[in-house]
Amino acid sequence: MDFEHVLRTLLTEFNRLQIRNAAIGGFALGVLGVPRATMDLDFLVHRDDLDKLHGLLTSLGYQRLIHTENVSQYRHSESHWGSVDFIHAFREASLAMLSRAKGYPVFGGTQTMQVVSPEDVIGLKVQAMVNDPDRQTQELADIERLMSFYGKRLDWERVQEYYDLFNLGAEARQFRRRYGHAE
Numbered sequence: 001m002d003f004e005h006v007l008r009t010l011l012t013e014f015n016r017l018q019i020r021n022a023a024i025g026g027f028a029l030g031v032l033g034v035p036r037a038t039m040d041l042d043f044l045v046h047r048d049d050l051d052k053l054h055g056l057l058t059s060l061g062y063q064r065l066i067h068t069e070n071v072s073q074y075r076h077s078e079s080h081w082g083s084v085d086f087i088h089a090f091r092e093a094s095l096a097m098l099s100r101a102k103g104y105p106v107f108g109g110t111q112t113m114q115v116v117s118p119e120d121v122i123g124l125k126v127q128a129m130v131n132d133p134d135r136q137t138q139e140l141a142d143i144e145r146l147m148s149f150y151g152k153r154l155d156w157e158r159v160q161e162y163y164d165l166f167n168l169g170a171e172a173r174q175f176r177r178r179y180g181h182a183e
Contacts, residue, residue, distance in 0.1 A: 001082025003027070004107065007041065010084070011111050013056050020046035022101035022114040024087065024124055026142075031104045031115045034145040040083040044097055044116060044124075047090035057084070087124070097123075118146050119155050123162035130166045147179035156180050 007027075014021050023031060026038025045053055050072070054064065061081065062074040075083045089098045097120040103112040116124070122143050129139040147154065156176045163172030 001040065002080040003041070003082075006081055006084070007113070008107065008111060009060065010041070011106075011113055017049075017052045017056060019049045019052050019056070020089075020098055021049075022098055022116045024116055024121060025085070028115045028121055029142060029146070031106065031113060032118055032121065032146065032149075034142075034149050036142065036145075040085055042085045043087070044089050044094060044101075045086045046095075046098060047088045050088060053086065093123075117155075118150050119158040119162070122146055122154075122159055126162050126166055126168065130168075144175075144179075147175055151179055152181055154180070 013019075021043045022028075023042070024044050025040075025042030026036055027041055029036055030038075053072075057064070057074045060076070061078065062076050062084065064072060064074050066073040070088055072086045072088065073083065074085075087094065089095050097116045100120065101114040101116050104115050105111070106113045125139040125143050129136045147159075156172075160169065160172045160176070163169050
């Protein structure tokens with residue numbers, strides 16, 4: 001996947017079409033200061049913008065492979081366009097994530113990309129880990145790297161809320177003891 005070309009195109013079109021979005025996943029980690037290799041792009045997108053999103057992506061040659069109430073996945077037949085995944089924001093928690101997203105400069109400051117907060121990336125990774133235990137190793141590694149990097153700058157109460165949602169509150173308290181005092 002040609003990340004720069006695809007991302008420049010998507011960001012330009014998201015802005016033009018006023019598609020409310022924020023990066024999540026591996027690419028978001030890099031923007032937040034803890035880069036890791038990734039094979040696709042992942043976004044949180046407002047459910048009310050899904051029709052505009054679908055029109056945009058199909059006009060670019062993407063095919064929708066998955067579409068449920070919660071997620072959509074698109075893949076292009078040309079490998080340099082790659083795959084793009086979307087979580088649909090319509091519940092209170094995901095809408096709050098979108099509202100908290102901040103703009104970060106990318107491509108040497110020539111464009112701005114909305115990215116969810118580190119706490120919200122952690123929350124989404126906790127959910128992914130619970131939904132698919134096979135992803136636990138990678139998700140935990142990403143979570144710990146974010147916690148180590150942000151330390152006491154994290155909103156640990158919000159992190160605790162995400163863990164509590166999945167009955168993992170004790171784990172969040174252990175992480176807070178381990179990383180919550182680091183700068």
